[in-house]
Every structure is written in structure tokens, then in C-alpha cells.
Amino acid sequence: MAEKAKSPKEGCTNEKKKKSTLKKVGRKFGYLIIIIINIVFLYIIHSSIIWKLNFLKDEFSDCLWAMNLSIGATVIGNFALFLYDGKILKLPIQIVLNVLSIIVIYTILIIFPFDFKLMLNISWINTAARICLILGIIGTIIAIIVQSIKLIFTILKMPVSD
Secondary structure (H helix, E strand, C coil): CCCCCCCHHHHHHHHHHHHHHHHHHHHHHHHHHHHHHHHHHHHHHHHHHHHCCCCECHHHHHHHHHHHHHHHHHHHHHHHHHHCCCHHHHHHHHHHHHHHHHHHHHHHHHHCCECHHHHHCCCCHHHHHHHHHHHHHHHHHHHHHHHHHHHHHHHHHCCCCC
16 A cells, blocks of 8 residues: 655654654653752752761851752752743743752852861862852853743743633
8 A cells, every 4th residue: 555655844844743852851851860960969968967078167057958948949840840841831940940049159158168278278269169159149140130031032922812
């Protein structure tokens, strides 16, 4: 029995669907990896207190609330994206997670529970670490602005239902 020849348009549509499906599977796999990495990171930051790392000061435990909040939200946010992978959900989640990241970085900057010069014997290393934290806050603020603009344009492009 002879098969009906596919038009170039049909072949292109099928290929686009395959690429779209592969991208979606890749993103979902990425969400799972992020969840696993964050759970491992949560274990490490809580265990680091027990491990008595020489560059961590006692004040490190004062930062844990912010880190727990951010990591927990990251796990929940990525699980939500695993269940529904849509731009209208992804952008607000990214914005919220970035706001929480700023809270974590700011908390670490203010408390600064590290003393890297004990470990590396370099006098300027703590100052460099603080500068990196400040740059992290600036970069995250820029990301929030960009994601907010993307969210606004995504909402404006949505069809309005009666």
C-alpha cells in the first residue's frame, strides 16, 4: 500500500514538535537536577556547622534562616515548574527566587560569617569576598528588572477572554 507523501509543511511541523518536546523534556530534567542540587546544598550548609570548618565563624548559624528560606523556595518553585512548564509561571517564580537570593546575599554580607584569611593567609581576601557579594546583589537586581519586563510583555501578549 502506498503511503501518502508528506508536504514540506507537515514535515516541518513534525520536526518542530519533536524539537519542542525535546526542549520541554530537557527543561523538566533541569528542574529535577536543580531540586537535587539544592537538597544536597541544604545538607552541606547544615553539616558545615558540625564539620567545624576553620573559615566559618560562629555567626554562620545566624544566616541559616535566609538560606533555608531561599533553598526551600527554590525546591518548591522548581517542582511547580516541573509540573507546569509555562512562561507565565516561570517568570514570577524566577523573580521571587531572585528576591530571596538578594535577602540571602544581603544577610551574608551584613553578618559575614567567614574569615577566609585564616584558611588562605591573604589579607585582602575577606574584602574581595564582600565585593563579590555586593556585585551579586547588583547582578540579581538587574536580573529582576529584566525578568519583570519580560513578564509584563508576556502578560500583554496574552489573549484577553471575555
